Amino acid sequence: MAQSDVLVIGAGPAGLSAATELARRGVTVTVLDREDTAGGIPRHCNHPPYGLREFQRLMRGPAYAKRLVEEALASGVTIRTRTTVVALHPGGRVEITSPQGLETLSARAVLLATGVRETSRAARLIGGEKPGGVMSTGALQGIVHLNGQRPFQRPVILGTELVAFSALLTCRHAGITPVAMIEPATRITAYSPAAMLARVLGVPILRGTAIDAIYGRTRVEGLRLNRPDGPEELATDGVIVSGGFRPDAALLRASHLEVDPGSGGPVIDVWGRLSDPSYFAAGNLLRGVETAGWCWAEGRRVALAIHAALQDRLPT
Structure with missing residues (x-):
């Protein structure tokens, strides 16, 4: 022994x-x-x-x-x-x-x-289809930094913990432009100055918003969001399920x-x-x-x- x-x-x-x-x-x-x-x-x-x-x-x-x-x-x-x-x-x-x-x-x-x-999509009870292009921050960073690949062009980042802003920086490094960060709560989870990073990079943070469903057959094509003022459709080609x-x-x-x-x-x-x-x-x-x-x-x-x-x- x-x-x-x-x-x-x-x-x-x-x-x-x-x-x-x-x-x-x-x-x-x-x-x-x-x-x-x-x-x-x-x-x-x-x-x-x-x-x-x-x-x-x-x-x-x-x-x-x-x-x-x-x-x-x-x-x-x-x-x-x-x-x-x-x-x-x-x-x-x-x-x-x-x-x-x-x-x-x-x-x-x-x-x-x-x-x-990180908590998976299934654990967060996000419905809809199961196309490619849905991944955790860890998976994204492995694909980008270890494999040198770009899995999508205009994803959505779910969550506003510190790791979500790490995902945002990873996207920027890889030439990927997120269309939005989505936060179910009314305030971001990370320290308030982190929101400045999203603002500087031109990525909106949609507070009080949940993903109801993901659309797409082989690849993500869009989301149905539950926003404070009602449902909304958002076109995107990927979802980064961050944090949790x-x-x-x-x-x-x-x-x-x-x-x-x-x-x-x-x-x-x-x-x-x-x-x-x-x-x-x-x-x-x-x-x-x-x-x-x-x-x-x-x-x-x-x-x-x-x-x-x-x-x-x-x-x-």
Whole structure:
């Protein structure tokens, strides 16, 4: 059974910052991630602002993610990509699958930093046909930045969370012109200054508006909207279903660990420790989506708690 002092599940900003902090303190750390490349969501976000809190410079997402990975490796962290955790067991024992097959790993502490998932069209109860051109922000950014493709020309962005404005910047970078951002509430979800970005780029925000149906056979052709003053048709060739985040907690729910019914993430104490004291959590697994900088800072904070726990100095 392979063993490290600490296993970190998730190679995004929270997981990598925690791993780096622990390794710099002499702890043996292994990071596990199911993706081909470490770095998390910022790898797909080829726009600023990243890095101001962490590196005192303005960076694009891919460069920021690369810097996080480089710092972790330079500190002595082992990163295993293409590795999926399939089970969590009491006492810091986890089962994984990778190109090398099934393995069981053991650690004195395990940090869960698996982040969030965007809510799907089906979960939002959007009716109509099921043509191509409906995707999440993550899918859009993967297609644009990793594959170099342009999936549509004039899409609609559903939602006004920070990630929706990330989708807007992704569209701008790819030469895509959104026709509107749609927000069911009367106020945008992100910080108010974010609305300035849409205004500068000439993209209207339709507040108090819901998508009733999507039209199109093979590709999106239009939407039926429910607006405050009545129904309206809108021509568009794509829908970016943005935000509506929930913790990526399938692994957690299948385990012995206690789940918070409010957030859908783990129950934690003030130190980020779970119901099994061998486990900790940090980052967006714990809440609705926060910025990469926030997750990076929280990863460092929880790393200090883990380091104290390894020395039997963490209050119970």
